[in-house]
Amino acid sequence: MYISEIIINNFRNLERIRYEPxxxxxxxxxxxxxxxxxxxxAIYLLASGSSFRSVLDRDLIRLGQNCFSIQATYHYLNKKHSISVQYTSGKRKQFTINNKRYAQTQDRLAAVLFTPDDLYLIKGPPQKRRAFIDNLLKSVSPEYRTSLENYEQLLNRRNTLLKGDLTDPGMLRALDHIFSSIAAQITLARLNLIKILDELTLRFYKLLGGSEELQLKYALTFKLPGGKVNLESIREIMVRVMQEKYIKERQRKTTLIGPHRDDVNFYLNQKNARVFASQGQQRNIVVVLKLAELEVFRRMRGTYPILLLDEILAELDIEKRETILDFLTNSSFQTFMTSVDGSLFNNINGKMVWLEQGRLLE
Ligand SMILES: Nc1ncnc2c1ncn2[C@@H]1O[C@H](COP(=O)(O)OP(=O)(O)O)[C@@H](O)[C@H]1O
Ligand SMILES: [Mg+2]
Incomplete structure (x- = not known):
């Protein structure tokens, strides 16, 4: 997948930009x-539907204006598409794909973003790791997106019931039937993804010169038996554990079992990276995780997404930087990367442009 033209109007400090990448x-x-x-x-917003910086939409409009728009022409599996977003202060963002009102299509532009913030993926709270997995699964599977939306609704309803008087415990039983089956779908999809990521990240880790054994493990709120699991076996165990935890859940007035409390752990030579890995090692894990994300996307959707790298290379040592640049040069995906230091890219075959006060100097 690649963008052949992008036009940005009044977005942030970008007044009017037209660029052919x-x-x-x-x-x-x-x-x-x-x-x-x-x-x-701007590219990320087109691809994902929202900004990666938590802001109100109206703060995205260039100061003094009252609307912004971004549009791009992109190519996906030999077909040309156009995508746009328009936002006017006080209204909802309007997306179109090929001039039709936006639908969550599989042909949508897709981007993987890597910013210095991602370096907290290992050390940060579990939500960050769940969001990483969920975003990847959502971008390759509309079914997963639906399951997750359903799960969040059911979880809210369940928590409301647990907070209330619950005069009729049968209501919770009925809810738990569907709750556990959707939870099992999410859990199984995540387990399968972690298995693939585990294999890919180890491979990339070695490729980048790492000598340790890297392992990813999915951590659940209940214990699964060894061996193969399926939807039904996950659901059965979950229902049993939920019954055991029922009194505790009533006391705590919240749902204690389910994928909303799961986590992913990273191990280097069997030691938990969150606690034991150096900052440099943690950074390397995040780098390979991002590379694995691109690869998973390619396997599931037949092509790479667009890669957005914000000031990442400056954070790496020279050796890693060269390896990554080599890797990017020899890969078939489109990359947009930012830097304050042009000298990092002396030997790189890429298109360089300069931004000055929101204007593009080619
Ligand atoms: N809505 C907006 N209107 C005008 N300028 C904005 C808006 N939002 C952010 N900016 C400006 O954009 C600039 C930051 O741009 P950014 O892309 O983060 O810089 P960098 O080149 O360092 O990555 C700041 O000067 C900020 O004031
Ligand atoms: Mg910046």
Missing amino acids: ARGINILLGKNAQGKTNFLE
Whole structure:
């Protein structure tokens, strides 16, 4: 998948930009606060539907204006598409794909973002790791997106019941039947994904020169038996554990069992990376996790998504930087990366552009 043209109007500090990206590497250079991250944010917004920086939509409009728009032409599996988003202050964002009102299609533009914030993926709270897995699964599986939405609704309803008087315990029983079956769908999809990520990350970790054994493990709120599991076996165990936890859940007035409390653990030579790995090792794990994300996407959707790298290379040592740049140069995906330091890319075959106060100088 690649973008062949992007037009940005009044988004953040970008007044009007029209850019025809290279198929391979695009390098956005500029001093601080010139609009480099804003440019990536515009692409990410088109692809994902919302910003990666938690802001109100109206803060995305260039100061003094009352609407922004972003549109792109992109190519996916030999077909050309157009995608756009328009936002006017006080209204809802309007997305279109091929000039039709937006639907969650499988042909949608897709991007994987890597920012310095992701370096907290290992150390940060479990929500961050769940969000990473969920975003990846949502981008490759509309069924997963639906299951997750259903699960969140059921979880809210269940928590409301647990908070109330619950005059009729039968209501909770009935809810738990469907709750556990959707929870099992999410759990199984995540277990399968972790299995693939575990294998891919180890391979990339070694490729980047890591000598340790990297392992990913999915941590559940209940114990699964060894060996193969399926939807029914997960559901059965879950229902049993929920019965055991029922009194505790009534006391705590919240749901204690289910994928909303699961986590992913990373191990280097069998030691938990959150506690034992150095900052450099944690960074390397995140890098390989992102590379694995691209690869999973390609396997499931037949092509790579677009890669957005915000100031990532400056954080790596020279050796890793060269390996990654080599990897990107030899890969078939389109990359947009930002940097304040153009000299990092001296030997790189990519298109360089400069941003100055929200304007593009090619
Ligand atoms: N809605 C907005 N309107 C105008 N300028 C904005 C808006 N939102 C952010 N900015 C400006 O964008 C600049 C930061 O751009 P950014 O892309 O983060 O910089 P960098 O090039 O360092 O990545 C800041 O100067 C900020 O004030
Ligand atoms: Mg920036």
